[in-house]
Amino acid sequence: xxxxxxxxxxxxxxxxxxxxxxxxxxWDQEIGAITDLARRRPRAPALLFDEIKDxxxxxxxxxxxxxxxxxxxxxxxxxxxxxxxxxVDVWREKHISMKPIPPLWVEDGPVTENILKxxxxxxxxxxxxKWHSKDGGRYIGTGSITITRDPDGDWVNxxxxxxxxxxxxxxxxxxSPGKDGRIHRAKYFEKGKPCPxxxxxxxxxxxxxxxxxxxxxxxxxxxxxxxxxxxxxxxVPGEFTGLPIPAHAEIAIEGEVLPDKTAPEGPFGEWTGYxxxxxxxxxxxxxxxxxxxxxPIILGNPPGRPPYAVGTMATCxxxxxxxxxxxQKAGVPDVxxxxxxxxxxxxxxxxxxxxxxxxxxxxxxxxIASFCRAGxxxxxxxxxxxxxxxxxxxxxxxxxxxxxxxxxxxxxxIRRCWSGPLDPAIPxxxxxxxxxxxxxxxxxxxxxxxxxxxxDVEEKLKKEVNEKWxxxxxx
Ligand SMILES: Cc1cc2nc3c(=O)[nH]c(=O)nc-3n(C[C@H](O)[C@H](O)[C@H](O)COP(=O)(O)O)c2cc1C
Numbered sequence: 001x002x003x004x005x006x007x008x009x010x011x012x013x014x015x016x017x018x019x020x021x022x023x024x025x026x027w028d029q030e031i032g033a034i035t036d037l038a039r040r041r042p043r044a045p046a047l048l049f050d051e052i053k054d055x056x057x058x059x060x061x062x063x064x065x066x067x068x069x070x071x072x073x074x075x076x077x078x079x080x081x082x083x084x085x086x087x088v089d090v091w092r093e094k095h096i097s098m099k100p101i102p103p104l105w106v107e108d109g110p111v112t113e114n115i116l117k118x119x120x121x122x123x124x125x126x127x128x129x130k131w132h133s134k135d136g137g138r139y140i141g142t143g144s145i146t147i148t149r150d151p152d153g154d155w156v157n158x159x160x161x162x163x164x165x166x167x168x169x170x171x172x173x174x175x176s177p178g179k180d181g182r183i184h185r186a187k188y189f190e191k192g193k194p195c196p197x198x199x200x201x202x203x204x205x206x207x208x209x210x211x212x213x214x215x216x217x218x219x220x221x222x223x224x225x226x227x228x229x230x231x232x233x234x235x236v237p238g239e240f241t242g243l244p245i246p247a248h249a250e251i252a253i254e255g256e257v258l259p260d261k262t263a264p265e266g267p268f269g270e271w272t273g274y275x276x277x278x279x280x281x282x283x284x285x286x287x288x289x290x291x292x293x294x295x296p297i298i299l300g301n302p303p304g305r306p307p308y309a310v311g312t313m314a315t316c317x318x319x320x321x322x323x324x325x326x327x328q329k330a331g332v333p334d335v336x337x338x339x340x341x342x343x344x345x346x347x348x349x350x351x352x353x354x355x356x357x358x359x360x361x362x363x364x365x366x367x368i369a370s371f372c373r374a375g376x377x378x379x380x381x382x383x384x385x386x387x388x389x390x391x392x393x394x395x396x397x398x399x400x401x402x403x404x405x406x407x408x409x410x411x412x413x414i415r416r417c418w419s420g421p422l423d424p425a426i427p428x429x430x431x432x433x434x435x436x437x438x439x440x441x442x443x444x445x446x447x448x449x450x451x452x453x454x455x456d457v458e459e460k461l462k463k464e465v466n467e468k469w470x471x472x473x474x475x
Pocket of ligand 1: 142143157158159160161162163174175176177178179180181182211212213214215301302303315
């Protein structure tokens with residue numbers, strides 16, 4: 001069964017036994033703490049907070065929405081019940097074969113139930129959490145999408161970029177160098193103009209998924225989300241900017257980013273597990289209108305320390321699926337598995353397994369996985385292994401690194417690569433560029449047939465032993 005918006009998504013998830021309702025938590029760190037601790041438990045449910053301290057009943061916050069494979073599957077319209085590695089493939093196949101469906105303009109939608117303008121504008125009306133103790137403020141946008149239009153054309157982009165509340169009518173949206181929204185913003189600033197922007201801070205988690213994907217420059221996430229859903233996303237025009245606002249959004253904030261006014265943003269506990277971007281001056285977002293449904297819901301996806309980092313399983317298998325698709329598109333044969341590890345916040349550690357076909361095959365796979373669109377930003381390590389290694393099992397992977405690689409000949413360092421202020425290993429004055437290590441942990445191609453045999457219990461013997469000992473050793 002499909003669903004239409006966040007409200008129907010919640011009904012669906014509750015029916016699956018994957019939603020927990022919590023009343024009475026405080027927006028100041030308590031929602032963040034519960035969210036963080038809940039992720040560390042197996043089968044973490046989605047959490048819907050209501051009756052939040054200082055706020056009327058109905059003004060809610062949803063967290064951990066995509067913190068299970070089944071919830072991601074429902075959201076991306078994928079089959080239920082697969083393993084995470086199987087999801088890499090079904091995601092990749094859908095991502096490649098899916099045809100984008102452009103969004104559909106409609107006259108109005110639930111998001112226009114309340115429209116606040118002029119003196120009515122008050123961002124503090126919404127229970128934006130302060131997620132972690134050292135965060136520089138209350139972040140209303142962590143599962144949000146920031147919508148901009150290319151001033152040189154019609155292309156509308158949206159991306160997930162964190163957004164901090166400054167006061168009643170000012171926000172700050174942090175966009176890393178190189179991201180599409182930042183390029184749009186720079187183009188307006190170069191013309192001496194403010195950048196029109198809409199930030200939706202509550203919506204169908206599918207829009208969050210779309211906004212966190214590395215969709216190629218020039219293509220709209222709206223089309224991608226429509227294609228994944230099999231139906232156009234309905235949009236309404238913002239009164240001041242004309243930008244397309246999801247008609248079923250819970251809360252959308254419309255305004256413009258000013259080229260000549262800044263304020264400090266951060267620090268913010270990020271997906272690397274650190275407050276690495278510290279405090280910087282960022283351009284101010286001046287609010288012109290707030291649109292919201294009755295009893296609105298903020299969609300929160302606060303980061304945290306890996307492996308509980310990004311608040312969504314999907315970013316791991318979506319990134320892995322996209323890297324696999326891009327390897328294949330680049331003509332690398334026999335790529336068997338790809339996994340972007342949770343412990344690296346789905347960016348810093350990617351493992352690729354191949355069935356080696358020719359000398360240099362492993363290096364080719366490693367370099368392309370490091371620098372393709374989905375793998376380029378803030379990567380660190382790419383490890384290539386043979387296809388007998390389970391790419392998602394860190395013990396298996398590190399066993400291959402320890403036993404099949406020889407550091408002097410198996411590791412390459414590439415310098416001056418795309419990083420950003422969030423990189424904890426780079427000092428402030430050098431932020432922006434980092435290096436990459438690729439580790440070839442395959443059996444060396446030229447003498448692989450003489451490589452020592454693996455110690456293991458053969459399948460036939462395993463079966464015999466299990467039969468004889470009453471299944472004592474079966475998993
Ligand atoms: C939970 C979450 C939070 C994110 N926060 C930010 C952020 O604050 N700033 C940023 O530039 N990218 C952030 N990202 C990454 C971007 O959303 C991602 O790179 C996306 O592809 C950007 O869209 P774009 O390619 O259209 O620029 C975040 C991703 C996730 C999953």
